[in-house]
Amino acid sequence: MAEGEDEVYENYAWGVFKAANNPPPAAKRGEETVYDSAGHRRFQHLACCLGILCVILLGGIIGVCVHLTNLTRDNKNLADQFGNLKQAYNVSESNNTNLSAGVQELKTRIQELETKTNNLNQKIQDMTTNWNELSISQAQWSIDSYCLGNIDDKCQPCQFGWVEFQSSCYESNDPYWKTWEEAREDCKGENSNLAFAHDSEEKEAINRLGVYGFWIGLRVEDGEWKWVDGSDLIENFWIDPPDPADGHCAVSAQGGGTWSSLNCNETRPWICQKKALMLSV
Incomplete structure (x- = not known):
């Protein structure tokens, strides 16, 4: 190669080398910077979207878990209620x-x-x-x-063997002797009761029949003389005042006079009395 050509080649090579080592022009560097900034922003946007999606997905998962938990609890409550209702039904059936x-x-x-x-x-x-x-x-x-x-x-107004006086019939049971209660029961068996008197005429009629002292329908009750019909003895002089204790009954006077008081468990004959039969004339 000629000396002149060598010099040109060296200058050319040096220029090429320098051109390779020199930085790119400003325009080219601007394009690269713009390109890098846009890619970075896109990457940020994508990362942000992915983050939001992750948050949304996580929220959805949490919501689903909470909902499943509620459903499980509700299902258990429903199962318990069903069991209680079934038990109540069984009790009702029983x-x-x-x-x-x-x-x-x-x-x-x-x-x-x-x-x-x-x-x-x-x-x-x-x-x-x-x-x-x-x-x-x-x-x-x-x-x-x-x-x-x-x-x-x-x-007749009175049965055979009975004595009529006023509107009553009387029967003396002699010679039979009984206690006062036994005598009264005997009179009841003949639809009558022991004789009682509410006036002096009836008293005399009883005395005429009770010659030996007969049981009559008078005894001591609550410290007072009372007739068998429930009435009180009005004429107190007909008999001595009663003993303080019950258990004493009256017997007719022998031939008249004041009646006597004896223990009701003693035995005596008795006089029965009942209403006479009313006969139309």
Whole structure:
């Protein structure tokens, strides 16, 4: 190569080398800076979007977990309520069964009571019939006792053996002796009671029959003389004042006078008294 050519080549190579080592022009550097800034911003935007998506996804996951927890709790509550309702239903079924059995038992008892009531009504009806028949028979016997056996075949105010005075009939039971209570029961058996007097005429009638001191219907009750019809003795001078203790009864005076007081458990004859039969003329 010629000397001139060598010099040109060196200058050219040096220029190329320098051109390779020199920085790029300002315009080119600006383009690169703009390019780098836009990419960085896009990366930031993308990262931000990804972050937001992650937050949203995390929130959704948390919400789903909370919702699942609530659903699980609600499901457990519903299961418990269902169990309670089922238990209550079983109890109700058991109570219904027991009530049905109780109702059936009550129906059976009602039927038994109705049967017993019908039987009792039938017995009452039979007893009423028998009582009516007995009453008719007794009434007929009473009428016969007042009317039959008399000399003139006419009914009398008093039965045979009884003494009439005013509107009453009297019967003395002598020589039989009984206690005051036994004597009273005997009088009741003849539809009468022990004799009682509310005026002096009745008192004298009793005394005429009670010659030996007969039981009459007067005794001490609560420290007072009382007649068997429940009335008080008005004429206190007819008998001595009663003993403080009960258990004393009166006997008619022998032939008249003041009545005497004896222990009711002693025995004496007695006088019965009842209403005379009212006869129409």
